Amino acid sequence: MSNSPLPKFLLGDNTDFPTAIFIVHTDYPRFIINLENDEVEWLEEFTQEDEKELSAEAERLIEEATAFYDREISRYDN
Numbered sequence: 001m002s003n004s005p006l007p008k009f010l011l012g013d014n015t016d017f018p019t020a021i022f023i024v025h026t027d028y029p030r031f032i033i034n035l036e037n038d039e040v041e042w043l044e045e046f047t048q049e050d051e052k053e054l055s056a057e058a059e060r061l062i063e064e065a066t067a068f069y070d071r072e073i074s075r076y077d078n
Contacts, residue, residue: 009068023065029054033065 010024020036030043
């Protein structure tokens with residue numbers, strides 16, 4: 001776990017989007033992914049060089065976000 005005072009991922013929902021489930025990534029690069037449609041909203045601004053570097057990192061982080069969701073949901077079932 002990082003030294004951040006916040007968890008790396010947060011699970012969220014919103015009554016304005018009743019079928020959507022959101023995962024918020026709180027470390028750099030910060031983003032919100034809507035698991036209903038896999039849409040990612042980046043909360044950072046990137047240069048073109050950053051975008052090239054972050055493409056592989058982003059894929060890994062999105063996989064981690066999905067694994068976090070699966071883990072959290074499995075804990076509700078117990």
